[in-house]
Amino acid sequence: TEEGESSLTEITFTSSFRLFPLQLIFEKEGVYLHTNAKRSNQDTSIPGFIRIVERAGVPALEWSPLEDDGRNAPAVLFSKKDGDGGEEDTSFDPGYEPDWAVISTVKKERNTEQSSFSLTGHWAFSLPLSELYSLRRSRFSLGRNFLVLTSRGGHPLPPLHFHRGGTRELLRALHRYIILDPSPLDGRLFLAYPQDSGAQSFDRLQFLDDGGNDLVSRFIHDPYATTFGGFSKVTNFFRAALRPPESPVHSRTPQDPSLPPQSDDEPGFELITCGVELGPRPDVTRGPPLDKWEEFLDSEGRVTCPEKIKELVFRGGITPSLRKEAWKFLLGFYPWNSTAMEREDILQVKTDEYFRMKVQWKSVSEEQEMRNSLLRGYRSLIERDVNRTDRHNTFFSGNDNPGLTLLHDVLMTYCMYNFDLGYVQGMSDLLSPILFITQNEVESFWCLTGFMELVHQNFEESQEAMKQQLLQLSVLLKALDPELCDFLDSQDSGSLCFCFRWLLIWFKREFSFEDILTLWEVLWTRLPCENFHLLIACSILQSQRGELIGSDHDFNTILKHINELTMKLDLQSVLRGAEAICLQLLQCKELPVMVKQVLGLYVPSSSEEASPDSQASETQRLLSQSQEGAAASNSARGPTHP
Incomplete structure (x- = not known):
């Protein structure tokens, strides 16, 4: 592609299909591709055509820009050797910093070995339908639909935005060649199978442009696995849950050749809520800092009530004169x-x-x-x-x-x-x-x-823990704000890679030095739940949703906007928001299992799973603990002897 237009890998051109005639099966104009153009004077929204074509009897899904009708263009294959990287975005130079320090340099790497995904110049692409793995449809509040397609090699295509509708017609045309089988856990996500695979008929998909009554919208969980550098890849579905009891079930095992390939080194799939009623978000107040220490010690200098100290620290931090002593305990x-x-x-x-x-x-x-x-x-x-x-x-x-x-x-x-x-x-x-x-x-x-x-x-060099935290953050954000997640997906930002620095060094570069002292001592209490630092990230992201959704931000400008939040965030507001999110989740009676796991409410053992009663009691314990913490900040600050 031309300089600055694409962040995908280098391509090697062949012309294996050049001599075969093209048969046009379906065509729709007004389908836009939103790019991550580097130069600010470039239009990042490119109008074009989506088509289903046959070349030598091989059906393919193709997109080409409006300026190129694309009907006689050859299908252009590309491949990449292991280790090749994508082009690095250097739209602004942060000076000498490690890769994570300034959230503006993100490599877009795609492992495309053995892939049949195809590109032509100027962002056009061609994907044989036999290589289509999954399709995800989402909608913004403005009413526009967009589709995210993923190949069997796990490579997401740039999101396709249907400004003039047409997703239903496209999907009906696709059904001539493949079956789109809906996930029972997310009504917007579909796996592609050959026509002879036994998957259910298109008539049951209820995949309407107007966002009508979706058959699977009642399901609570949303399987959504994401890798650090790209969009979602779904690795497991419980398809039988969708069908009525009398409906035959076509079982697929990992050995079934009709299943999409699964990589052993993938981090797995995450269940993310879709349509769960969380209830209102409560108001939260902060308390004064811990300002007494000696009163919490017995005659031998032993701390008599560490839990109360932790609650007071969580609620208000520690006064500077006591930090030197209290930090050594925390x-x-x-x-x-x-x-x-x-x-x-x-x-x-x-x-x-x-x-x-x-x-x-x-x-x-x-x-x-x-x-x-x-x-x-x-x-x-x-x-x-x-x-x-x-x-x-x-x-x-x-x-x-x-x-x-x-x-x-x-x-x-x-x-x-x-x-x-x-x-x-x-x-x-x-x-x-x-x-x-x-x-x-x-x-x-x-x-x-x-x-x-x-x-x-x-x-650690593998960065597995960082990938897992980004996945967990996706779980929480999907439960809290699906619309914001959809927007980030549409701009190739669903991996939340711009949060990498936040999680790596616990927001050290985002707040003032004095604020970090307070934030860290709050986090060191490990209250009110596990992974509270992820709820802080959710609080920050939701505080920025108005700036992001409805704007013309693309991948690069989202990164730039997040980076420029440094030293502009109000810590107390962020902490109140994070605790309010925690209480909101704890009060939800149908909190999905994956959200419970992130919050430490539910961790099944290898031999047995926690009973519903034990899950409920743990939820109630944390909820009571958080509510009692607010009361503790206003209570007498003397010791409570056992």
């Missing part, structure tokens, strides 16, 4: 039930252990390090990141600042503590607030190890 440096004397012993043991590890890297000679590329790489990354971490803060500003030396030494020692993980860009962002509060090398190190216990998987 991050596991001191056990909650330890006495003052025991804590003195712990500090001595931890100090000795820290300096033993520090000596290990300090004693490595330059000659030794030249033969240790891993340690040399860790040191290089640390030195580079230390010089640009929170330099606006007086504790780290200026040249030859002792704070920078401490930052460097603690990170190098962590490499000795966890050499398999070592140092990964972003870890300096986690340490700097801790070091600022403790202003102590040993205490900051062990608090960092406690923090890393919560987030170390974020930094």
Whole structure:
């Protein structure tokens, strides 16, 4: 394609179909393709034709722009070797930063090996119907439909927007060659099968342009698996749930050749609610920060009611003068039930252990390090990141600042503590607030190890934990705001990759330094549910829905808009929104299983699943805990002795 017009992979052209005549089966004008054009003066909405054609008896679905009638264009195949990457968007230069640091550089990679998906120049495409895997239809509040098609290789085509209607006619024409079998769990998602596969007839799809009574709209769950770099791929359906008891069921097993291929390394499928009545979102108030500490200690210095402290911290944070002490408990440096004397012993043991590890890297000679590329790489990354971490803060500003030396030494020692993980860009962002509060090398190190216990998987090379969190975020957002999800899907942003930085370093770059101190101590309480940080991300996204939906944002401008939220978000408003979302979900009587799993309400064991009674009691426990937390912030702040 021409420079700046496509983010898809490079294509190799052949002309295997050039000599075969084209037979036009179906044609519809007014079908727009929304691109991710780099240059701001380019039109990102391209009008065109959608067609079903036969070339040499092979039916295919084709789209071509209005300026090219496309009827005599050859079907152009492309392939890509493993390891080839897509073109990287560099529409604005953030300066030297790691890949995640500025949410504006996202590679669009497609593994297209063994795919029959076809492209022609200027965004046109051709897909043999035998290669069509799934079709998803969505609608905006403005009434326009769009379709997302996915090939059997798992490659989504750019969303097709039907500005003048016509999806019903297209689907009827497709039914001449294939059967579109609806998911029982999402009325908008259909699998494509050959005509002889035994799937049910098109008459039962109820797939109307006007969004009428969809047969499957009553279903609660929505299977929607997404990979980090693209649109959805559905990997499992319980198709029998759609049919009445007397209807024959055509079973498909993983060995059935009529099933679309499934990759063992896919992260699986996620169930996302569709049409669940969540009920009203309650109003939430925040409380004052924890401002007393000694009153919560008994005569031996033991914390008598850690749960109450956590509730107060969740509700209002911690007053600055108490952070140095309270953080050491929240991050596991001191056990909650330890006495003052025991804590003195712990500090001595931890100090000795820290300096033993520090000596290990300090004693490595330059000659030794030249033969240790891993340690040399860790040191290089640390030195580079230390010089640009929170330099606006007086504790780290200026040249030859002792704070920078401490930052460097603690990170190098962590490499000795966890050499398999070592140092990964972003870890300096986690340490700097801790070091600022403790202003102590040993205490900051062990608090960092406690923090890393919560987030170390974020930094693993496979990025599986980050992919899983993005999937979980999709689960929650789909339950809370399906329309916003549809919009993001339509702009190739359904992967939520622009949230990567948020989740990686817990919003460190999104809020002011002082706000991050409050946000992190709130998150360290692990209240009011698991994965509360994902609800914070949902709160931010929903606060921006008015700016996104109904605008002309495309993939690039969505990334740019999210990136420019940095330092513009109100923390207290975001926290109130996240807690209100949590309460809204907890109060839902028909909360889908996948949402419960994300919130920690339902985790079935390998041998048995939790009973409905146990699920209900766990939901009620968390709901009561959150509601009682609000009351605790206004209660007397003295200790409650057992």
